[in-house]
Amino acid sequence: MSEAVIESFSPLAERLANALGTRAVITEADAREKYLVEERGLFRGEAAIVIVPETAADLAKAVAICAEEGVGMVPQGGNTGLVGGSVTSGREVLVSFEKMNRIREVDATNFTITVEAGAILADVQAAAAAQDCFFPLSLGAEGSCTIGGNIASNAGGISVLKYGNARDLTLGLEVVLPDGQIWDGMRPLYKDNSGYSLKNLFIGSEGSLGFVTAAVLKLYPRRRQIQTAYCALATVESALELLALARRRSGDQVTAFELMSEFSLSIVCAHADGQRPSAEVHPWYALIELSTSRDGDDLRATFEALLEEAFESGLISDAVVAETIDQAQRLWRLREGIPEAQKRAGGSIKHDISVPVSAIPRFIAEASQAVEAYMPGIHVCAFGHVGDGNVHYNLTQPDGMAKEAFLEHWEAVNDIVHPIAMAMNGSISAEHGIGLLKAQEIDRYRSKSEQALMRTIKRALDPRSIMNPGKTVAIEGKAAG
Amino acid sequence: MSEAVIESFSPLAERLANALGTRAVITEADAREKYLVEERGLFRGEAAIVIVPETAADLAKAVAICAEEGVGMVPQGGNTGLVGGSVTSGREVLVSFEKMNRIREVDATNFTITVEAGAILADVQAAAAAQDCFFPLSLGAEGSCTIGGNIASNAGGISVLKYGNARDLTLGLEVVLPDGQIWDGMRPLYKDNSGYSLKNLFIGSEGSLGFVTAAVLKLYPRRRQIQTAYCALATVESALELLALARRRSGDQVTAFELMSEFSLSIVCAHADGQRPSAEVHPWYALIELSTSRDGDDLRATFEALLEEAFESGLISDAVVAETIDQAQRLWRLREGIPEAQKRAGGSIKHDISVPVSAIPRFIAEASQAVEAYMPGIHVCAFGHVGDGNVHYNLTQPDGMAKEAFLEHWEAVNDIVHPIAMAMNGSISAEHGIGLLKAQEIDRYRSKSEQALMRTIKRALDPRSIMNPGKTVAIEGKAAG
Incomplete structure (x- = not known):
């Protein structure tokens, strides 16, 4: 930001400091910095003023002042969002909630x-x-x-x-x-x-x-029994049958059901301290957690019985039930290490789609065929919460390709993958939100009536468009976001 | 409705019949009747036109026509609502969904x-x-x-x-x-x-x-084990402790937890085929259902163990676990027969409040003290879904009082009971809604910002106020409802 632009915010900073106290208004460049950087480097925020109110009443005063001045405001919690929802453009005041944490x-x-x-x-x-x-x-x-x-x-x-x-x-x-x-x-x-x-x-x-x-x-x-298992599967269809079986046999105590492709497991083991629970290699793996607030150890017996049934009916080809908390954590590491492993394995083009659970096999098959046709050698690093229909359908660069060259295809690949999810009555933003990243793209997938409803609501509640402008719903004719 | 008023709707009826087909538009008095009566007789609807569209597209055509003509529309499902939400004032078209039932x-x-x-x-x-x-x-x-x-x-x-x-x-x-x-x-x-x-x-x-x-x-x-028990309790506090114990011991498989006062049980037994499961009389009773999709019979053992624990710690003073489906149905009859028994026991002034589960004992105590002070001899017929904080805090006329004389106190009693719930951060409409019955009253309990938000939304989405006018949010200056 130029000094002149920062200077232009001085009168507002003074009004805010008068209302909230000087400790609640940060304008020094060094002190502002931590609110503006984003871990991944995908976005870089700019803001002349950061406020750190201690109460809702103080924040309300600040909002009233910004509304009067016609200046936008961007809220920021832990700054861990994945779609740039708390990134400022330089025209807004950034609001940190770090002092309202009781x-x-x-x-x-x-x-x-x-x-x-x-x-x-x-x-x-x-x-x-x-x-x-x-x-x-x-x-x-x-x-x-x-x-x-x-x-x-x-x-x-x-x-x-x-x-x-x-x-x-x-x-x-x-x-x-x-x-x-x-x-x-x-x-x-x-x-x-x-x-x-x-x-x-x-x-x-x-x-x-x-x-x-x-x-x-x-x-x-509070949960008193938590059991975790790792299963190997030949197909995504088997994973869904296993999920339905687990829900029925366990009394609906399935608290997590995560799918991982062999490619995602292989990079976790290569780059992120993952240890294969079994030497056997299979196309897919599921990480399943059952838990209950009942005392006792009957959940383990339930789990073993249902896995045996799954094994006998050919749904799974291998299974490991964690014996200790440490072993359970090592199994979870296989899933949780994937984002980190992806970074180390080169460029990644990411998706946060959801489809009906029953459509997941078809989605993965169609999307994979389409992206492989577009770019031979591309690696499908699909994983995620299949129990709720949400697949992080990520793609890693072909062997030997440069990261930057691969990432230039981000939008083109989105344009292949997203319509496939939408055609299955899905969503292109299952859990990460819209933020800045998808604010423009999402409109293409909304019906006319949906676009109109969203804008009607935004205009009715925030007629000056000062609350996190440019996020979620892009309002035309505004220099927002 | 006068013939002149009905006549004034003829051009609209013709437009609707042209768009939807004559079979979808009902104007004959006899055929309209069933949509206008309300089982309890609390409201009586008037409508010159009832439409029975077969598709959303047909309904959309009708709405577009009514929007053009500035005529309101009232939707009606099974006509079983308790707050007059599907009652017409004579100025609207009634929309029945009976042909859209696939x-x-x-x-x-x-x-x-x-x-x-x-x-x-x-x-x-x-x-x-x-x-x-x-x-x-x-x-x-x-x-x-x-x-x-x-x-x-x-x-x-x-x-x-x-x-x-x-x-x-x-x-x-x-x-x-x-x-x-x-x-x-x-x-x-x-x-x-x-x-x-x-x-x-x-x-x-x-x-x-x-x-x-x-x-x-x-x-x-699908649930494969369902177990039902009836417990006698000395206090409402004990009921809440029993609920928390049941949730923890059963692995959160408590699917129903209903409270009944001795008065409500006594009228079910006197007027609505209720049979006491045990001769003992206690101040309160709970009806508890545990269920699970697991096969087997372990749930009964869980239930018996937790009831034994509750008995030993003095939480309950009597308990019956249903041995057969028939016996479970008889226990449920004690709860489900209450509304019918209330009708036969004379006049009832009803409330549909909710408070935090932890505040239920205090709510019942304070409300009962207040209404008994207002009208000595009034019977507290409190029952309902205490597991979710929702008590149907109903009141039956004192012995010997005439029904009509008692019902004249409806609003006065509401004005005693509702503020007590609101002071506990509660709601005066937990599950029945607002409809016509509470459309005026609810505004008194909404903050200014809440009133403004509700009206902003209504005006933004339905600027002509043609969708179920006068319900949920009363818009001033409109001859609606």
Whole structure:
């Protein structure tokens, strides 16, 4: 940013400092830096002002001031998003929630926890566990991502099959609205039919309709048995049959069901400390977790019986049930190391699609045929949460190709893969959101009525387009994003 | 309705008949009658025109015509709602979904069912069961209520504790919008973060933003063990401790947890074929259902062990576990017969409140003290889904009082009970909705920002206020409702 542009923000910085206190307004270049860098280097933010409010009331004051001045605002939680949802363009004020991170209350009878938006996901999990409860949202970034970001992006992760997305775990919300009012929807209720579901409008809207400042979240009884198994499979179809069998035989206690292709397993073992549980090589692998809040050890017997049945009926060709927590962690490493292994294996073109679970085999077959026809030798690194229909259908460069040359094909490959998912009634953004990355592309896949509805809502709630402008819904004629 | 008013609708009836066919437009008084009566006699609808479209496209044509003419429309499913949500004022066209009742598809691998809005809930349950699946939504009116009505009112019922409301069970929707466009959101996806959650705006909006014409619903594996028990308790606090214990000990397989006061049990036994499972009389009773899709009979052992633990620690003073399906049905009769028994026991003033589960004992104590102070001798007939915080806090007339005299106190009693729930962060409409019954009252309990948000959304999506006018959100200056 030029000094002149930064200078032009000085009067606003002064107004904000008067309202919130000088400690809450950061304008020094060094201090701003950490909010502007993005780990992957895919985006680089620019912002002359970063604010770090300590309360919803302070944030509301700042929003009212920015609304008056017509300046946009971009919310940032743990800055771990994958679609640039918290990246500033240089024209907006960046709002960090790092000082609004308190866990206010655990109610173990109501099975709820009340937290501020900046609370770290892992801290929420720990606070629940301390009261013999379980908060099921779990994803790779849980050590640094925040609940506010999870809610704004309707985060998914590995437990969606059983417990749903962040949306399903959110009972109540507090939101600072685009006019600087605070909406208090912090009702810790499992049933409330008293009008439009306002909270669901804000969840998943990436801050583009208002900024979440606090939430009441749903808890479950703490899990007392967790069993993890690794299975080898000949086909994706077998994986789906195994999933349905596991759900039925276990009393629907399948809490994770992750698929991995042989290519993804091979790069984890080559580049990311993965250890093959068995020397045998197969086209596909599934990582399955069963868990329950019951005491005892009957879950292991259930698991072994269902795997035996799967083996006998030819669904699986190999299986390992973890004997110890350490062994379970090593099995999980095979799945969790994939993103890191991909980086080390060269360039990756990524997709975050979902289709009906029953359409996954057809999706993988059709997409793989199409991308291999487009670029012979391309490696399909498909993995993910097949239990909920969400495949990270990633592609690694052909052997010997340069990373930069490969990445130039990003959009062209998206244009091959995304229509295949959409033709199966799927989504091109299953769990990562739209952000900046897909704000333009998504419109092509929305029907006219859907585009119109989204814009009507954005214009009605945020007529000046100051809340995270340019994200989720691109409004024409605005110099936003 | 006067003949002159009916006559004034003739040109509209003709336009609709030209567009949809004469069979789809009902104007004869006898044929209209069944859509206008309400079983309880609390409301009486008036409508010169009833339409029975067979497809979403036909309904869309009708909506476009009514939008042009500025005439409101009221959707009607099974006409079983409890808040007058499908009652017409005489100024609107009534839309019946009875001819849009097909079950289109069961996908047992994706665990989804695709249905039209007019499908009867019990038929959806049966279609799921035929494919070894389970659709958990269950409520008293399931033999005649429709999925469209369930979604429009975000129906609750007895399975919310484990499976959530209609909202949580709805993956995709098709909606006819206020301008006569059709929004196709029929995505059978468990994960889809591609913009604002439009479906959640329509779910629970009582048709006031658009009419649901079809839906994709979530299924679960079919249940293979269902165990039901009846427990006697000294206090409501004990019921909550028992619930938490049951959730933890059963592996969270508690699928229903209903509370009944001794008064409600006594009237079921006096007036509605209830049979006491045990001669002992206690202040409170809980009806508990555990169920699982696992084969075997381990659930009964789990149940007996947890009841023994509850007995030994003094939480319960008596318990009966049903030995046969017939016995389980007799236990359920004690709960399901309450509404009928209330009718026979005289006048009832009803509430559909929810509070945090942990606040239920305090709510019942405070509300009961307040209403008894207001009217000595009033009978508290509290019962309901305490597992999800929803108590039907109903009141029966004092002995010897006339029904009509008692019912004149309806609003005064609401004004005592509702503020107590709201002060506990509760809701005055937990599962029945707003409809006509609470459209005026609810605004008093909404904050300014909440009122403004609801009206902004209604005006933005339905600027002419033709979709179920006067329901959910009362718009001033409109002769609606």
